[in-house]
Amino acid sequence: MKRFNNPAREKWLEILKRPTQSLEDVEEIVKQVFSEVKTKGDLAVAKYTELFDNFKLNDLRVSREETETAIEEVSEELKEAIKLAKSNISKFHKAQSTERVSVETSPGVECWQEKRAIQKVGLYIPGGSAPLFSTILMLAVPASIAGCKEIILCTPPSKDGKIDPAILYTAELCGVTQIFRVGGIQAIAAMTFGTDSIPKVYKIFGPGNQFVTVAKQYATRYNVAIDMPAGPSELLVVADDSADAGFVASDLLSQAEHGADSQVVLVSTSEALLDAVKVEIENQLEELPRKAIAQQAIEHCRFISMKLDETALDLINYYGPEHFIICTENEEFYSEGIENAGSVFIGNYAPESAGDYASGTNHTLPTNGYAKQYSGVNLDSFMKAMSFQKISVEGIQKIGPAIELMAEAEGLQAHKNAVSLRLKNLKNK
Numbered sequence: 001m002k003r004f005n006n007p008a009r010e011k012w013l014e015i016l017k018r019p020t021q022s023l024e025d026v027e028e029i030v031k032q033v034f035s036e037v038k039t040k041g042d043l044a045v046a047k048y049t050e051l052f053d054n055f056k057l058n059d060l061r062v063s064r065e066e067t068e069t070a071i072e073e074v075s076e077e078l079k080e081a082i083k084l085a086k087s088n089i090s091k092f093h094k095a096q097s098t099e100r101v102s103v104e105t106s107p108g109v110e111c112w113q114e115k116r117a118i119q120k121v122g123l124y125i126p127g128g129s130a131p132l133f134s135t136i137l138m139l140a141v142p143a144s145i146a147g148c149k150e151i152i153l154c155t156p157p158s159k160d161g162k163i164d165p166a167i168l169y170t171a172e173l174c175g176v177t178q179i180f181r182v183g184g185i186q187a188i189a190a191m192t193f194g195t196d197s198i199p200k201v202y203k204i205f206g207p208g209n210q211f212v213t214v215a216k217q218y219a220t221r222y223n224v225a226i227d228m229p230a231g232p233s234e235l236l237v238v239a240d241d242s243a244d245a246g247f248v249a250s251d252l253l254s255q256a257e258h259g260a261d262s263q264v265v266l267v268s269t270s271e272a273l274l275d276a277v278k279v280e281i282e283n284q285l286e287e288l289p290r291k292a293i294a295q296q297a298i299e300h301c302r303f304i305s306m307k308l309d310e311t312a313l314d315l316i317n318y319y320g321p322e323h324f325i326i327c328t329e330n331e332e333f334y335s336e337g338i339e340n341a342g343s344v345f346i347g348n349y350a351p352e353s354a355g356d357y358a359s360g361t362n363h364t365l366p367t368n369g370y371a372k373q374y375s376g377v378n379l380d381s382f383m384k385a386m387s388f389q390k391i392s393v394e395g396i397q398k399i400g401p402a403i404e405l406m407a408e409a410e411g412l413q414a415h416k417n418a419v420s421l422r423l424k425n426l427k428n429k
């Protein structure tokens with residue numbers, strides 16, 4: 001854990017450097033896997049699954065019987081919890097649906113916008129370090145609400161080729177159409193190009209480690225869209241003396257336990273609070289089953305003491321955290337001033353785990369500073385906005401001369417003709 005006292009702006013870049021591997025670190029292997037999957041399809045998928053996941057793949061696709069057996073294995077209690085989360089996530093994402101927007105821009109010129117679902121989507125569900133079945137809720141629920149027709153899911157197999165039963169149960173509950181036991185770069189490449197077994201999709205969604213994240217970014221070179229770069233978890237908490245040090249420590253540890261490359265940061269105007277959270281982290285860490293992982297992330301955790309709320313807010317916007325928790329008396333100052341964050345949690349009783357699982361908001365969020373330009377997954381992520389126009393005789397007579405002039409000025413005679421022919425035709429009537 002490193003502590004900084006009122007660091008000058010010139011130091012922020014260095015202090016807040018993410019611990020994840022960079023694009024350059026992993027691009028070579030990404031290129032290699034993509035090139036082989038493109039030419040050899042399932043054979044290459046199997047080769048890299050054996051190499052990276054230690055499993056010899058025969059059947060990529062999860063069978064109906066496997067799903068049915070898995071559903072039996074999930075406890076009723078867990079099923080009920082998943083259903084409660086699904087209900088809240090559905091409510092929040094259904095509420096994001098928008099009406100058709102229509103306007104007569106000029107007499108006789110009617111323009112409108114309608115949204116249509118992306119027909120084929122691919123969901124990546126992380127499974128290297130923990131089987132994140134909650135991510136299925138975050139992706140398949142809005143995909144179904146949007147009306148996506150094909151919802152493909154890829155997730156890494158365990159060493160014996162199995163998929164966690166809760167993943168199969170949740171996929172079934174949320175309307176996933178096909179499940180493949182493939183993870184990592186090879187899964188992203190397979191959904192990009194399509195193989196004999198795995199369909200090509202139009203857009204790939206989902207979080208993952210740095211290999212998965214760079215693979216998704218690389219996939220965009222091949223006519224596939226992605227939701228956003230959603231890599232190793234990040235959390236920044238701003239807290240003052242009104243915060244509960246134990247709660248703050250538990251939040252920081254909740255994201256630290258995702259992986260050694262998670263990044264957690266605490267910003268505070270109170271030295272006493274920073275001291276108390278440090279002690280709490282040390283105590284709570286001892287009890288965690290994933291202590292070894294969390295400890296590594298905590299080693300590069302940053303504790304930043306700031307004299308002024310204004311500078312603290314500047315630093316937070318500069319960093320652009322994936323998750324931002326506000327536990328301060330003047331919470332409105334931060335909630336109104338935050339410009340760059342994936343998801344914001346306000347008050348002492350809004351732990352990040354609530355958004356990870358069940359409050360209703362989406363947990364697939366931009367990391368690595370991408371909160372500055374990307375939204376987290378939401379209903380619109382699964383849709384395209386299409387524009388329509390209907391132009392009457394009056395309409396083309398009104399705007400036609402302007403179009404003719406503009407087309408001529410651009411040197412595009414055929415464009416002009418498309419209007420002139422119509423205007424002439426009307427004159428001759």
Ligand SMILES: NC(=O)c1ccc[n+]([C@@H]2O[C@H](COP(=O)([O-])OP(=O)(O)OC[C@H]3O[C@@H](n4cnc5c(N)ncnc54)[C@H](O)[C@@H]3O)[C@@H](O)[C@H]2O)c1
Pocket residue numbers: 029052053125126127128129130132135156157182183184185207208209210211212229230231232233258259262322363364365366367
């Ligand atoms: N940003 C978000 O919205 C969000 C949400 C949930 C989880 N996450 C993050 O997702 C990540 C999940 O990572 P994970 O590792 O547990 O699962 P993962 O499924 O993302 O990655 C596992 C796969 O990585 C591949 N891999 C492992 N080592 C490799 C190597 N050396 N070379 C090439 N490929 C290799 C393997 O094929 C394996 O199947 C965590 O970092 C977590 O913080 C982010």
Ligand SMILES: N[C@H](CO)Cc1c[nH]c[nH+]1
Pocket residue numbers: 132134135232233234255322356363364365
């Ligand atoms: N915190 C992760 C997003 O960065 C999501 C998650 C899933 N399960 C638990 N947490």
Ligand SMILES: [Zn+2]
Pocket residue numbers: 233254255258356
């Ligand atoms: Zn989490």
